[in-house]
Amino acid sequence: MATLSKRSCLKFLLHLAQDNLDFRLPEIKALLAVRGKPFHPDENFKEKSPFWCLDGLCEDDVRAIMARSVCAKSAFELWGHGETHSDLQTSLLNYPLENMSPFMHKDSTYRINVYTFNKTLEFTDRIKRIDALEYLPFEGTVSLKRAQHIFCLLEDYGTDPNNIPDNPYYVYFGRWIADGQRELIRSHSVKNRHFIGNTSMDAGLSFIMANHAKVKENDVVFDPFVGTGSLLVACSHFGAYVCGIDIDYNTIHGRGRSSRKNQKWRGPDENIRANLRQYGTEKMYLDVMVSDASKSVWRNAALFDAIITDPPYGIRESTRRTGSHKDIPRPPDAIYLESHVPVSLAYHLNDIFTDLLNFSAHHLVMGGRLVYWLPVYRPEYSEEMVPLHPCLQLVSNCEQTLSSHTARRLITMEKIKEPQEFDSLAHLADSRFRPYQGHNAFREKYFSGLNKRCGKEDNKSDVNGE
Numbered sequence: 237m238a239t240l241s242k243r244s245c246l247k248f249l250l251h252l253a254q255d256n257l258d259f260r261l262p263e264i265k266a267l268l269a270v271r272g273k274p275f276h277p278d279e280n281f282k283e284k285s286p287f288w289c290l291d292g293l294c295e296d297d298v299r300a301i302m303a304r305s306v307c308a309k310s311a312f313e314l315w316g317h318g319e320t321h322s323d324l325q326t327s328l329l330n331y332p333l334e335n336m337s338p339f340m341h342k343d344s345t346y347r348i349n350v351y352t353f354n355k356t357l358e359f360t361d362r363i364k365r366i367d368a369l370e371y372l373p374f375e376g377t378v379s380l381k382r383a384q385h386i387f388c389l390l391e392d393y394g395t396d397p398n399n400i401p402d403n404p405y406y407v408y409f410g411r412w413i414a415d416g417q418r419e420l421i422r423s424h425s426v427k428n429r430h431f432i433g434n435t436s437m438d439a440g441l442s443f444i445m446a447n448h449a450k451v452k453e454n455d456v457v458f459d460p461f462v463g464t465g466s467l468l469v470a471c472s473h474f475g476a477y478v479c480g481i482d483i484d485y486n487t488i489h490g491r492g493r494s495s496r497k498n499q500k501w502r503g504p505d506e507n508i509r510a511n512l513r514q515y516g517t518e519k520m521y522l523d524v525m526v527s528d529a530s531k532s533v534w535r536n537a538a539l540f541d542a543i544i545t546d547p548p549y550g551i552r553e554s555t556r557r558t559g560s561h562k563d564i565p566r567p568p569d570a571i572y573l574e575s576h577v578p579v580s581l582a583y584h585l586n587d588i589f590t591d592l593l594n595f596s597a598h599h600l601v602m603g604g605r606l607v608y609w610l611p612v613y614r615p616e617y618s619e620e621m622v623p624l625h626p627c628l629q630l631v632s633n634c635e636q637t638l639s640s641h642t643a644r645r646l647i648t649m650e651k652i653k654e655p656q657e658f659d660s661l662a663h664l665a666d667s668r669f670r671p672y673q674g675h676n677a678f679r680e681k682y683f684s685g686l687n688k689r690c691g692k693e694d695n696k697s698d699v700n701g702e
């Protein structure tokens with residue numbers, strides 16, 4: 237019997253979920269980067285396909301990816317593949333025996349599953365598919381309930397539900413290794429969360445953001461527009477210490493009107509800490525405070541491993557900052573007024589992103605990541621509109637469509653150098669660095685687009701939430 241250590245030239249097959257297509261590649265790349273591994277797809281790689289074959293990895297790498305990924309459903313050690321079942325047979329019979337034999341010996345138990353993408357097979361057809369694999373040298377005993385090793389035949393019938401071919405476009409056979417973390421989308425759904433608000437971030441997207449940010453155990457993560465802390469929930473699940481700020485006193489203190497249908501006011505323990513407690517990660521909670529993201533309260537030495545946030549777009553929440561245009565007279569004897577800012581100003585989206593990038597350039601560790609959402613008006617969007625910073629490298633830019641005319645883009649940037657005095661965006665004359673300006677009127681465009689272009693229908697689409 238061959239030992240596991242003699243196995244070589246392994247290829248792995250990822251089966252990915254067909255939602256959030258844009259987010260999958262940056263997620264898998266980021267998770268590989270955490271392990272210092274490059275992304276090496278095979279020559280047939282198609283980004284939108286539900287199946288990706290990867291080279292240059294070991295089983296531990298794949299297990300580590302699957303322990304984090306919410307975009308990947310399952311991973312297999314690929315034993316054979318081809319355009320037809322006959323190609324598959326040739327490919328399987330060429331697969332090194334020493335790679336297979338540790339899982340096929342006579343003392344082992346096994347099971348073979350059949351999975352079809354974009355087609356449903358009758359039970360009898362499934363059995364026929366399994367019987368047709370009799371050329372494989374399985375010596376163990378079949379066990380449907382407690383198999384030591386699970387194998388899978390996967391058939392890909394393309395992505396067009398209106399044009400399903402009789403025969404699959406491609407077939408794969410492999411040994412199942414692990415499932416991804418799709419279950420987190422259900423277990424952490426905001427529908428069952430203790431403390432929620434109008435703009436609480438969807439659980440799946442929160443985990444994707446944490447993955448894009450390469451958040452890992454013992455990191456310190458900061459959210460400057462923390463709201464009800466959905467992003468802190470996701471990051472703490474991956475073992476990071478979390479903190480955040482929000483300008484809204486009621487949100488931070490869990491007071492005021494409830495966002496739940498049948499509840500008028502928030503209960504006594506509806507707050508971010510309680511959310512982490514609900515998922516068993518309270519020990520990762522550092523703190524949250526009422527503060528204005530436009531006026532940093534952090535000392536220069538404060539550093540975060542990741543900054544991950546969902547800034548306000550002004551659709552379901554106001555974009556305000558502290559301050560006043562007016563020259564408010566201050567009584568000379570009222571000392572407290574020095575720090576008291578009585579009114580608020582509009583906080584333009586362009587300034588929000590400029591402040592966020594400048595803050596991240598100063599307060600991220602080298603190699604640390606900023607992950608945030610940028611709202612865009614689709615008819616006017618071009619890639620040049622994404623704000624840049626001399627110290628932050630753009631890693632990925634993924635679209636989530638909200639309606640025919642609006643979208644938000646998940647932007648991931650990585651710190652590549654320490655900022656010098658002239659690196660602050662406010663001081664950079666180069667318009668490449670502040671290209672979002674024309675988009676300040678996103679709110680007006682969002683609503684005018686609703687009425688003019690699409691009618692009431694689009695009102696259902698959601699910004700900043702599920």
Ligand SMILES: C[S@@+](CC[C@H](N)C(=O)[O-])C[C@H]1O[C@@H](n2cnc3c(N)ncnc32)[C@H](O)[C@@H]1O
Pocket residue numbers: 433435436437460461462463464465466467481482483484487527528529530545546547548549553554555556557558583700
């Ligand atoms: C889109 S929400 C964030 C939602 C959050 N991710 C969650 O899951 O609940 C944006 C938040 O930014 C806050 N905000 C608006 N202006 C701010 C400012 N100047 N400084 C800090 N927070 C601000 C709002 O109060 C709101 O809670």
